[in-house]
Amino acid sequence: MGKGQKGSLDEKKGKRMRDDSPAQEDGKKCRVFRFPLLVALLQLLFGVAVAAVAFLMAAISPSLLARETPHWAGIILCLVSLVGFILYCINYLPDEKTSMQFVVKLLYFILCTTGLVISVLAVAFAGHHHSQSSSFTCKQMGEACVCVQDPNDPIARTFTYEGVSDCEAITGTLRFYFLLQILLNLVQALVCAVGTFIMWRHRYQVFFSGLQIASPSPELWQKV
Numbered sequence: 186m187g188k189g190q191k192g193s194l195d196e197k198k199g200k201r202m203r204d205d206s207p208a209q210e211d212g213k214k215c216r217v218f219r220f221p222l223l224v225a226l227l228q229l230l231f232g233v234a235v236a237a238v239a240f241l242m243a244a245i246s247p248s249l250l251a252r253e254t255p256h257w258a259g260i261i262l263c264l265v266s267l268v269g270f271i272l273y274c275i276n277y278l279p280d281e282k283t284s285m286q287f288v289v290k291l292l293y294f295i296l297c298t299t300g301l302v303i304s305v306l307a308v309a310f311a312g313h314h315h316s317q318s319s320s321f322t323c324k325q326m327g328e329a330c331v332c333v334q335d336p337n338d339p340i341a342r343t344f345t346y347e348g349v350s351d352c353e354a355i356t357g358t359l360r361f362y363f364l365l366q367i368l369l370n371l372v373q374a375l376v377c378a379v380g381t382f383i384m385w386r387h388r389y390q391v392f393f394s395g396l397q398i399a400s401p402s403p404e405l406w407q408k409v
Contacts, residue, residue: 192209200386207291207391215356222269222270222273222362223269224269224376224379224380224383225266225269225270225273225380226264226266227376228262228263228266228269228300228373228376228377228380229262229266229267231259231262231369231372231376232258232259232260232261232262232263232265232266232373233259233263233362234259235255235256235258235259235262235279235307235366235369235373236256236258236259236263237259238369239254239255239256239258239259240254241362242254242362242366243256245349245354245355245358245359245362246330246346246347246348246354246355247347247348248345248346248348249346251313252310253305253310253363255310255366255370257303258303258304258307258370259305260353261299261300262300262303262304262367262373262377264296264382265293265296265299265300265377267295268289268292268293268296272289272290272293290384291379293384294381294384294385297384298377300373300374300377300380301374301378303383304370304371304373304374304377305370305374307366307370308366308367308371308374311363311364311366311367311370312367313353314363315360315363315364315367317334318332318355318356318359318360318363319360320334320335321333321334321344321356322334322335322336322354323349323352323355323356324352328346328347328348328349328354329346329348329349330346330349330351330354330355331343331344331345331346332344332345332346332352332356342351375382376395401402
């Protein structure tokens, strides 16, 4: 009886440990957990997209200002994503037992917060210039396109875009790029907000990440 009860208890205990461990699949397969790797990938993707669209905008006219072509926002987010990839590669140790882990986590939190602010700033600039260009009345003057917001106002501000052979590039293509920048930077801001939230909640919630070989022991899994 004693041996039978002991065997039953051991069987129940083993079953409970299997239930508490991550879902088992083929032992030869690797698992890819996408938090916070997914955040870093999205930051890289949208950072490259924002920078690419900004350089396309800059190619329209050299007269465009830096705030009108927010390539800086995309480049900064690409750098933020690199820190996220570094964080993904660092093995988790509880209670901040490694200085490298603490520094990278803190740096990633600060950079995500900075990226959020920069993305919101880029959205504000793009929204302002899109609204401004929507009311443009332009005419071609040689190799430049001269635009005004109100042709009936003698003291209205004049915008001159050098190196433009067709004003349609300003009233059509550039306006579309401004709208695209609004959408890209808005999504980019949301991704940075998610990254900031993950780092803030990290002490209370643990996300599995990385490439882990299937193992019945949860202690062998890396956490980030």
